Amino acid sequence: MPHSEVAYLDFDREQGQAIALASDSLTDLGGPQAGKVAAQARLFAKQLESTLSTEQKSTLQRFRDGLLSALMFRGMPCPTDSPPERLTDISVMARSSRCQYLASRNQVLLALAQHRSFAFDIDNEGQQVRLVGNFKGGGSIPRPDEKPDAEIEISSHAGLQLGPHTEAPYNCSTTASNGHSPAPCALILTARWNPAHEPTHVIPLRGIIERMASLDVLALTSPSFDFTRSDCFARGHGNAGKAVSMLQYNANGGFSLRYNSYRFSLNDNADSAVARAFAAFQEAVNSTRPEMFDLQADTALLINNSRALHGRSIIRDNRRLLVRQFGYSRFAAPIVIAEDPLLVRG
Numbered sequence: 140m141p142h143s144e145v146a147y148l149d150f151d152r153e154q155g156q157a158i159a160l161a162s163d164s165l166t167d168l169g170g171p172q173a174g175k176v177a178a179q180a181r182l183f184a185k186q187l188e189s190t191l192s193t194e195q196k197s198t199l200q201r202f203r204d205g206l207l208s209a210l211m212f213r214g215m216p217c218p219t220d221s222p223p224e225r226l227t228d229i230s231v232m233a234r235s236s237r238c239q240y241l242a243s244r245n246q247v248l249l250a251l252a253q254h255r256s257f258a259f260d261i262d263n264e265g266q267q268v269r270l271v272g273n274f275k276g277g278g279s280i281p282r283p284d285e286k287p288d289a290e291i292e293i294s295s296h297a298g299l300q301l302g303p304h305t306e307a308p309y310n311c312s313t314t315a316s317n318g319h320s321p322a323p324c325a326l327i328l329t330a331r332w333n334p335a336h337e338p339t340h341v342i343p344l345r346g347i348i349e350r351m352a353s354l355d356v357l358a359l360t361s362p363s364f365d366f367t368r369s370d371c372f373a374r375g376h377g378n379a380g381k382a383v384s385m386l387q388y389n390a391n392g393g394f395s396l397r398y399n400s401y402r403f404s405l406n407d408n409a410d411s412a413v414a415r416a417f418a419a420f421q422e423a424v425n426s427t428r429p430e431m432f433d434l435q436a437d438t439a440l441l442i443n444n445s446r447a448l449h450g451r452s453i454i455r456d457n458r459r460l461l462v463r464q465f466g467y468s469r470f471a472a473p474i475v476i477a478e479d480p481l482l483v484r485g
């Protein structure tokens with residue numbers, strides 16, 4: 140039985156072919172980082188939506204309404220693409236037509252879920268598409284160029300274990316505040332290579348919050364938490380945060396939570412009730428068995444960044460390469476720097 144917060148959308152053969160054609164076409168236009176591609180992706184999504192069955196539509200609608208933690212798309216076969224011995228230069232890899240194809244497909248799927256793909260100015264050099272793989276070391280098998288005692292950054296470009304987290308920034312959800320755009324509403328991941336079938340972990344939060352004492356939940360909404368700066372932000376950009384809340388009401392799905400197991404701590408002003416609530420939340424997360432998703436090139440995983448944590452174990456196979464983008468739902472109000480491709484202030 141799948142978790143009630145997790146759903147699968149299986150495309151049939153014709154839908155899979157239509158998605159492949161759309162992804163090819165967007166790749167030819169330059170992929171998600173090129174102008175006018177977002178509008179074209181929305182058009183393809185609209186055409187695709189008209190072919191969905193009633194059951195497929197209702198599954199999709201649950202994600203659109205903010206009621207799912209994760210939606211896995213399946214049935215998108217693509218031609219064989221054997222992994223190299225190890226990942227080469229990240230920028231060469233990012234420009235490859237195969238990565239552009241997978242990113243274009245992600246963009247169509249985000250549009251199908253009524254999310255706009257975007258990038259933060261302070262992260263990933265303002266680029267929409269992020270490659271997730273062991274480019275910087277820290278995996279269970281060292282890269283050939285890796286120095287044994289070098290400090291590895293905690294980011295998706297390294298092979299380190301990533302504990303449960305939502306995506307940064309952590310200042311606010313849904314509506315911009317104090318000069319910061321909200322955290323992404325969703326992220327989408329697919330795999331170019333995942334030969335060892337290393338899973339992506341998702342922890343749905345609704346059950347955890349519902350099982351907590353009501354006053355503990357209330358304490359999580361108080362501005363009592365600090366977070367450290369994300370390693371992936373551009374040098375000199377993106378700050379640590381002080382006295383933010385973790386949880387807030389959200390019209391789309393009921394709540395939004397921001398948390399990172401290795402970055403969040405109690406603010407000095409937090410009282411003992413908040414400390415107890417924070418400990419109860421962390422204990423509940425740590426004792427929850429994550430939902431596991433084996434990403435491959437014919438699948439993509441859409442994660443609701445407001446109601447689920449995600450993470451991964453340490454990377455064992457250094458050929459693993461995921462392609463990731465962020466999405467904003469129709470409810471999000473970011474600080475827009477450029478409309479097309481959508482770039483927002485972090």
Ligand SMILES: [Fe+2]
Pocket residue numbers: 295304305306449
């Ligand atoms: Fe992440």
